[in-house]
Amino acid sequence: MSLLACYGGSFDPVHLGHLAVALAVRDALDAEVALVPAADPPHKDATHADAGDRVRMLELAAGGETGLHVDTLELDREGPSYTVDTLRLLRARQGPHRPIAWVVGGDSLLQLDRWHRWREIFAHGHVLAVARPGSPLGIDDVAERAPAVERQVGFRRRPTAALADSPAGGFAVLDLPELRPESSTEVRQRIATGGDWAAMLPPAVAGFIRERRLYGYGAAPEPSL
Incomplete structure (x- = not known):
């Protein structure tokens, strides 16, 4: 089993x-x-x-x-x-x-x-x-x-x-084979302050956060690509 x-x-x-x-x-x-x-x-x-x-x-x-x-x-x-x-x-x-x-x-x-x-x-x-x-x-x-x-x-x-x-x-x-840098706290902070955050998430999750405007998304401008 x-x-x-x-x-x-x-x-x-x-x-x-x-x-x-x-x-x-x-x-x-x-x-x-x-x-x-x-x-x-x-x-x-x-x-x-x-x-x-x-x-x-x-x-x-x-x-x-x-x-x-x-x-x-x-x-x-x-x-x-x-x-x-x-x-x-x-x-x-x-x-x-x-x-x-x-x-x-x-x-x-x-x-x-x-x-x-x-x-x-x-x-x-x-x-x-x-x-x-x-x-x-x-x-x-x-x-x-x-x-x-x-x-x-x-x-x-x-x-x-x-x-x-x-x-x-x-x-x-x-x-674990490698050290991962991501943390939920940092993701939330970056979203709220307009930092670079999307690369820390699966693309579909990043899209959902934008769609639902979670974690203060849109409160601060995101960095230009």
Whole structure:
């Protein structure tokens, strides 16, 4: 049974860096990747675009990419988007045997012990951490910066390919091949101030932002080409 890798986030907006992570996970693990937009991120401020627009941007970004789809599970329920609750519902939907992994960035992994009922995550799925170049997530690296996290994930470590061999309980690290410069915060700032921003997004997403005039688009003149 193939691995279902769930990549959650605000995606406000989705950019090429997000897409690169999703494609790297898909290709490295031969996985089905679900992009899971958060309704109410517990660890962040309120989103800047509404849920419907964020979903549509994700659909445009994933369009035509085999193995990627958008799952609105967190938008379809009330309350904060706690990962443990999302995984519990995904497990109920997928059944007891489907391998499921929750994808996190390196910064999020090092703060995993601040997440709601974080130890229970492993009862419902694996954790797959994506390491950016220059920010390794080896045993010593995590132990030095987040000892409580390493105590929980250390004995769970396994090769990425092995996540598909069991439904839950594992931890693996996927090293990204290149450092991506994009961030949603910078995209929003550039749009609002008339900076150069479109190259940071899939073209269809950039077109949607212009059409919907999101993130203050049009408030400041864009640079001439």
